[in-house]
Amino acid sequence: MISLLAIEEVLNEFGITERHEVKYAIQFYVPCLKQYVYINKQAGTKASGFVIHPRFEFYTNELTSIDGVETTGVFNHKSSMRKFPKRLNRGLEPIPFGIPFGFFTKDAMRTFIKKLSRIKPCYLRMPEDEIKDAQNSGEFDALTQTEVEQVIKGRRGQGKYREGLVKLWGKCSVTGCKQFELLRASHKKPWRDSSNEERLDPHNGLLLTPNLDALFDSGMISFDANGGVLISKSLDLETVEALALGLNTKLSMMPVETAKYLKYHREFIFLCG
Structure with missing residues (x-):
């Protein structure tokens, strides 16, 4: 070397x-x-x-x-x-x-x-790979079997975590879409980086349409302290226009408990450059 x-x-x-x-x-x-x-x-x-x-x-x-x-x-x-x-x-x-x-x-x-x-990195991993890593590293050792099942379901966008998001947001966190079968449960502070408690905290999540979920999870967009959208320069103008992203795109509300999680997303996941 x-x-x-x-x-x-x-x-x-x-x-x-x-x-x-x-x-x-x-x-x-x-x-x-x-x-x-x-x-x-x-x-x-x-x-x-x-x-x-x-x-x-x-x-x-x-x-x-x-x-x-x-x-x-x-x-x-x-x-x-x-x-x-x-x-x-x-x-x-x-x-x-x-x-x-x-x-x-x-x-x-x-x-x-x-x-x-030349790479536009997408900070994405398959849920099953992350779950396997967590199991192998002993992150679930202190949990009961029921708690382990809830944490794993949360990574898959299911169970207690998704129910908490639906109760908190009641619709897509940005568009207002209420057809819940279309919405995905996304983590602000990624599941792989979170404690087991954070993994199940609904304030660590957003309910998003599939296109917004992919953009947010990969760091192509984030949200500022007031809930306004931040758009990465990694997205070309045609893509921004096609996805109807603009200055009026914002979160429908900003619960105070979400601030620390959004701050983490802006600092470590958002592709600001």
């Missing part, structure tokens, strides 16, 4: 505009990616010197198909990676995580960065 210094030299070639170093990691903002990334100072000889946002997980196989690019195959967890979302990992408190990579040559890293810059 190339050295951490060599990784930073390549990042400089791509015009990094921010650099912040702490004990175990160095944070960078890379304009062409419109993303924060990290150098893992504890990588050693492992393929984990360069860590990117977990929203790119879906593209890991595509990125490691580049000659000279490898990954450890497991998430990298560090409290200092504060621009990344959090998840439980052995300890009692959630910790920021990302996808680690290593490079055999600088050219391999340059190709990697160029390819990454």
